[in-house]
Amino acid sequence: MRAMPSSRSLFAFVLLLLSLVPQARAEVSKSVFLEELTWTELRDRVAAGSTTVIVPVGGTEQSGPQIALGKHNARAHALAGRIAVALGHVLVAPVIAYVPEGSIDPPAGHMRFPGTISVPTAAFETTLEYAARSLRHAGFRDIVLIGDHGGYQRSLVKVAAKLNREWAGGAARVHAVEEYYRAVDVDYVQALKRQGFRDDEIGSHAGLADTSLTLALAPQLVRSERLHDGAKLGVADGVHGDPRRSSAAAGQAGVDLIVRRTSEAIRKDVAHR
Numbered sequence: 001m002r003a004m005p006s007s008r009s010l011f012a013f014v015l016l017l018l019s020l021v022p023q024a025r026a027e028v029s030k031s032v033f034l035e036e037l038t039w040t041e042l043r044d045r046v047a048a049g050s051t052t053v054i055v056p057v058g059g060t061e062q063s064g065p066q067i068a069l070g071k072h073n074a075r076a077h078a079l080a081g082r083i084a085v086a087l088g089h090v091l092v093a094p095v096i097a098y099v100p101e102g103s104i105d106p107p108a109g110h111m112r113f114p115g116t117i118s119v120p121t122a123a124f125e126t127t128l129e130y131a132a133r134s135l136r137h138a139g140f141r142d143i144v145l146i147g148d149h150g151g152y153q154r155s156l157v158k159v160a161a162k163l164n165r166e167w168a169g170g171a172a173r174v175h176a177v178e179e180y181y182r183a184v185d186v187d188y189v190q191a192l193k194r195q196g197f198r199d200d201e202i203g204s205h206a207g208l209a210d211t212s213l214t215l216a217l218a219p220q221l222v223r224s225e226r227l228h229d230g231a232k233l234g235v236a237d238g239v240h241g242d243p244r245r246s247s248a249a250a251g252q253a254g255v256d257l258i259v260r261r262t263s264e265a266i267r268k269d270v271a272h273r
Helices: 007-020 039-047 069-085 122-139 150-166 179-194 208-217 248-273
Strands: 050-056 090-092 142-145 173-176
Touching: 007 090, 039 208, 050 069, 050 122, 050 248, 069 090, 069 142, 090 142, 090 173, 142 150, 142 179, 142 248, 150 173, 150 179, 173 248, 179 208, 179 248, 208 248
Parallel strands: 050 090, 050 142, 142 173
Antiparallel strands: none
């Protein structure tokens, strides 16, 4: 008759089996993007010192037949993420995608092209204001507004000033960081000129500057075949500039400048709050 295993050997066998079973571990996201965190992860990150949040503002508008309508949103999201990583202990709120783009009826500006979405300035500023109020309620002390579009920069400053007056003496502040758009609109353009690109190529909207920056950050939004078919795009296409020599390499100069200048500005603003 075969002997029964001892209780000690049974215990050892059970331990061996348990060691072979994958142990469940709590998965905690290391993402800087608020929308990718659970509420408990966000609470713990804020409690651990991540009390600065960036609110990126984009816009949904035409940028010629070669760039998709979400250009500003994709760029604002990507650049805000890079800025947050560069600073450390900074999170990024969801992109605000609906911004003032001009009259709808009669259509003006970019509203003359299908796909552009416009909201009244008052509605836009109210959205900014209550996003900031919500983030303050979540425990953030420094709420940073950055915008990828030139048309609403004054609104960012206005909302920040309003809330800072109301919150004077409290722990929270709002920072409208204009250096972000200045780096896009001025510093990046100067960098492209140093690379040998002409003003008529760089353009003011959907030209080489716009297209190259988008290629560097969100290449899936650029229809490259429209850049190389030989036909020059113009104002009737929604293009101010000549994007045919656009490249991700040219756009990377803008990415580096925007991240560096904006990070420096945020660091300074938060330190001198």
